[in-house]
């Protein structure tokens with residue numbers, strides 16, 4: 001029976017450690033690190049995410065600057081807010097909550113955020129720096145995955161890691177980070193021919209697909225570590241991951257639950273990125 005990797009507890013530990021850094025920074029500079037948050041439209045889920053991030057900032061002693069725009073805001077309106085945050089010396093990180101309404105070019109908006117304030121790590125500059133092994137802002141969810149692996153004491157060098165999913169926000173950066181720790185990395189996706197066989201070879205499985213319980217417990221190599229990034233809603237409204245949790249736990253050495261695994265780490269890493277940005281580009 002695999003050990004449960006407790007993301008909730010680890011996220012709290014990270015946030016506690018961060019608070020001490022925030023206090024030291026604030027005392028030295030006379031003002032706290034700041035995160036600019038931009039929400040376009042009225043999507044209820046996005047509003048909840050933004051509220052949680054702002055609450056987490058407050059608890060950590062980080063200032064948050066809220067910018068709400070209506071669903072019919074123009075691209076120029078969003079650009080103007082990003083530009084203002086880019087120029088604001090009190091703002092060290094900028095977060096554009098995704099998804100934005102369809103008439104707005106989200107890629108162009110992410111590129112408009114100053115690479116020096118790219119708290120989410122989605123700017124092409126951040127992705128490029130990560131790809132060449134000189135990371136600055138690392139996307140929050142895969143960054144959290146690496147912290148969980150490290151805290152669980154998982155040996156990474158030489159391990160065969162299989163990442164299922166190739167998105168820019170989770171799969172690709174997770175693969176880059178595992179590679180940077182000398183894992184042998186396989187990236188699987190929707191066109192992978194024999195997913196079961198690929199997963200069965202993995203010492204570490206990172207699942208980031210978005211299909212409920214699609215990775216079967218019987219595919220997991222005995223003793224493998226399973227990190228489930230997926231957050232899916234079953235028909236009965238309950239949450240589940242991309243991995244068949246109970247069956248996978250029978251075989252895994254370590255496994256993250258959903259909820260309470262990777263999810264809580266994402267917000268903790270956003271706070272960490274904001275503070276790291278302040279320390280990097282607004283050094284005392």
Ligand code: NAD
Pocket residue numbers: 141164165166167168169170171188189190191192195208209210211229230231232262263264266
């Ligand atoms: P995405 O839709 O952008 O990417 C999904 C990936 O899965 C794609 O690369 C696709 O090729 C791959 N895929 C689709 N069908 C497949 C199949 N049958 N076999 C193998 N691969 C397949 O999704 P995303 O943004 O990367 O998110 C993935 C999951 O992670 C979602 O459930 C999302 O809710 C969750 N997520 C969680 C957090 C968190 O904080 N824990 C953060 C971001 C995303």
